[in-house]
Amino acid sequence: MFRRKGSLIFCGAILFIAWNALLVLFLLGRGPSGQSGEGSRGVVERPTDDLVGEVIRIADAFEMELEKQREILIQVLKHRPLWEQKRGPTVKAPSQPVIPILVIACNRVTIRRCLDKLLEHRPSTELHPIVVSQDCGHAETAEVIRSYGDKITHLKQPDLSDIAVQPEHKKFQGYYKISRHYHWALSQVFQNISYSSVVIVEDDLEVAPDFFEYFRSLLPLLKSDPNLWCVSAWNDNGRDGFVDPGKAELLYRTDFFPGLGWMILRELWEELEPKWPSAFWDDWMRHPEQRRNRACIRPEISRTLTFGRQGVSLGQFYDKYLRYIKLNTEFVPFTKLDLSYLGEQVYREHFEKEVYGAPVVSYEDVKQGQLTGSGPFRLQYSSKDSFKVLAKNLGIMDDLKSGVPRTGYRGVVSFFSRGRRIYLAPPPGWTQYDPTWS
Structure with a gap:
């Protein structure tokens, strides 16, 4: 398929250049009023101003179109090594699934920290190709990315234009461009390069030593469980002191889409792509129409850490929460562990038994450290306001x-407090979320 696709692109480019060359030759040989270059008496007539202007206009348009085609051909050539991995019997296919890492980049030269850690912890170039998709056209960032040579593939989002938005959304222009970039980059990975899964990270994320091991171990579960739609490396409440430091291997199902280092399958992209939003893509992913009661897997201790305070969100949550997220430092051999407990039926039964079998405690008991026993304990909320206050x-x-x-599963938020497990939970008999609680 990739050989045919590459041949078609190449032939199309040749035909395009040949057609435009013939057009230019025709125009140069054409006289006024459709006559040939010589008049009836063998005298070459001077072209009219209108004809000269028309030729210049067409030549300018031709030059612009040729530049666009040149950029496309450059992208094709950059994709070519990836296609070569997948095509033809002469290349031995990997015995294990290939999980590419897609790095979404813009104008942060600090992407070097992200890429250095990915390359440091990557166990296999063949099994984990790194594709950096850059928006913004920032020259300094592009130079940093280019410095990695053939260790990565560097793609450039071709459309850098402003997006027409309503006047009240002018300040959100960045969110519109991010959504456009995600759409383009994911289309490249799934449709043009034809991978079957991908892990998406942004250029301000540092990854843990077992980042690749974590995703490799969970790919089979993601493929086999129709009630899962993503795997995330992130715990929104994963600050130091709020996680169990002795449970680096502990994983959860969550109804909240975490992002910040997440894996999806091509089938999900084919579902989402036709209706991809023009802006605020991450909150859109959290709408019931997209989630469709599906869950994600997330860890007790995060496998990513964000170091990008500055961005379109202007540091929202960064100083209060994100900068304190604990990054796992212990390598957990997830591929050798039994992760069957994460299957929906088994997980739900065990989780609900543990949560609603735990003794109910008061906020004062938790806050003042007056709990007796090792836990876990349940702290109950009954409304949106009581949840937010607690x-x-x-x-x-x-x-x-x-x-x-955030991190919720069937309304329950699990976290550590003063060395004990606390479940902030709705009353027994919970059935569904109320979308008005936002």
């Missing part, structure tokens, strides 16, 4: 998206 006072993230709390 979450804020306990130091965990209190915002909800379409009614789902």
Whole structure:
């Protein structure tokens, strides 16, 4: 398929150049009023001003189009090594699934920190190709990316134009461009390069030593469980002191889409791509229409850490929460562990038994450290307001998206407090989220 695709692109480029060359030759040989270059008496007539202007206009248009085609051909040539991995019997296919890493980049020269860690911890070039998709056209960032040579593939988003938005959304122009870039970059990975899965990170993320191991171990579960739609490396409440330091191997199902280092399958992209939003793509992913009651896997201790305070969100949550997220430093051999407990039925039954079998405690008991026993303990909320008050006072993230709390599973938020497991939970008998809780 890739050989045919490459041949078609190459032939198309040749035909385009040949056609435009013939057009230019025709125009240069054409006299006024459709006559040949010589008049009836063998005298070459001077072209009219209108004809000269028309030729110049067509030549300018031709030059612009040729430049566009040149850029496309450059992209094709950069894709070519990736296609070569997949085509023809002469290249031995990997015995294990290939999981590419897609790095979304713009204008941060500090992308070097992200790429250095990815390359440091990458166990296999063949199994984990790194594709950097750059928007913004920032020359200094592009130079940093180019400095890695053939260790990575560097793609450039071709459309850098401003996006027409309503006047009240002028300040959100960056969010529109990010959504456009995500759409383009994911289309390249899934449709043009034809990978079957991808892990997406942004240029301000540092990864843990077992980042690749984590995603490799969970790919089979993501493929086999129709009630999962992503795997994330991120715990929104993963600050030091709010996670169990002795449980680096502990994983959860969550109804909240975490992002910040996440894996999806091509089938999901084929579902989402036709309706991809013009802006605010991450909150759009959290709408019930997209989530469709599916869950993600997330870790107790994050496998990514964000170091990008500055961005389109202007550091929202960074100083209060994100800068304190604990990054895992212990390598967990996830591919050798039994992860069957994460299957929906088994997980739900065990989770609900543990949560609603735990003794109910008061906020004062938790806050003042007056709990007796090793836990876990249950702290109950009954409304949107009571959830937000408890979450804020306990130091965990209190915002909800379409009614789902960050890290929540069936309304329950799990976190550590003073060395004990706390479940902030709705009353027994919970059935569904209320989208008005936002």
